[in-house]
Amino acid sequence: MKNDWIAAYNIERAYNIISDINVISVHAKLFLAGADYTIDRTELHDAREHLVEFITQLNSLVQVAEQSSENVVLGTDPRLGELARKFTLQKQRRSQQSVLYSISFDKLNELVNSEEIEELPELISLLRELRSMLEQHLHSDINHIHGDL
Amino acid sequence: MQSILEHVNWKLIRDVESLVCSLKKAQIPTELHHYRDLVLEICEDVEQRAQRNLSRIELLDQVDIIEDILSETQIAMQLRRSLSSILAPPVLRASQRDRLSLLIIN
Numbered sequence: 001m002k003n004d005w006i007a008a009y010n011i012e013r014a015y016n017i018i019s020d021i022n023v024i025s026v027h028a029k030l031f032l033a034g035a036d037y038t039i040d041r042t043e044l045h046d047a048r049e050h051l052v053e054f055i056t057q058l059n060s061l062v063q064v065a066e067q068s069s070e071n072v073v074l075g076t077d078p079r080l081g082e083l084a085r086k087f088t089l090q091k092q093r094r095s096q097q098s099v100l101y102s103i104s105f106d107k108l109n110e111l112v113n114s115e116e117i118e119e120l121p122e123l124i125s126l127l128r129e130l131r132s133m134l135e136q137h138l139h140s141d142i143n144h145i146h147g148d149l
Numbered sequence: 150m151q152s153i154l155e156h157v158n159w160k161l162i163r164d165v166e167s168l169v170c171s172l173k174k175a176q177i178p179t180e181l182h183h184y185r186d187l188v189l190e191i192c193e194d195v196e197q198r199a200q201r202n203l204s205r206i207e208l209l210d211q212v213d214i215i216e217d218i219l220s221e222t223q224i225a226m227q228l229r230r231s232l233s234s235i236l237a238p239p240v241l242r243a244s245q246r247d248r249l250s251l252l253i254i255n
Contacts, residue, residue, distance in 0.1 A: 011227075014228075019198075022220055030212050033211060035211040035212050036211065054255040092163060146231075146234065146235075
């Protein structure tokens with residue numbers, strides 16, 4: 001039962017963060033293309049705020065994982081700790097191939113709030129990688145919840 | 150892809166509307182009213198996501214945001230699946246005989 005609750009909580013959090021990523025990504029692409037559309041400023045502001053909060057939280061856990069010999073994060077939300085552990089492992093393995101694993105979290109947070117045209121392609125690419133990582137992480141929780149049926 | 154996404158999102162809206170009708174019609178013990186309200190909130194969330202996807206699909210002729218729409222559609226579909234398989238059944242199959250158990254849980 002406890003694992004069900006953890007999985008359900010992680011699913012809800014991941015849905016919200018992925019939706020925030022989608023809001024920011026759509027805005028960045030439309031802005032970059034000079035498309036004619038109405039920006040929902042409140043939605044964009046909230047999405048940026050939530051994503052920055054999540055990245056900051058992940059950053060602190062990744063720092064703990066990096067200092068641990070086995071990349072383990074103890075005493076925290078287990079699924080977020082697991083995400084930090086996976087992130088650290090990926091960073092060690094493929095930092096040269098991926099923008100997400102080579103950029104600092106502070107720079108990532110700066111980009112999330114950026115309206116500079118020249119920074120948007122990098123932001124779009126980073127958001128794509130971050131979303132993909134979260135979707136993969138989410139998959140096991142969805143299987144856990146629906147697999148019990 | 151555009152037409153598939155459009156079809157899926159319209160279907161999500163129709164399915165959720167139908168589920169909302171069933172949930173509202175269900176004769177349930179008082180102890181389940183709050184739970185039903187929470188399930189209805191999730192139904193509303195799915196519908197809003199699908200509506201938002203349909204609005205974004207209209208922008209596809211200006212810019213390629215298909216991966217973002219696809220991602221959001223997947224979330225709406227997964228929520229729809231959770232609604233029908235996990236969240237809605239306790240309301241749709243509720244009976245007055247559940248009251249004692251619900252009182253204990255509450």
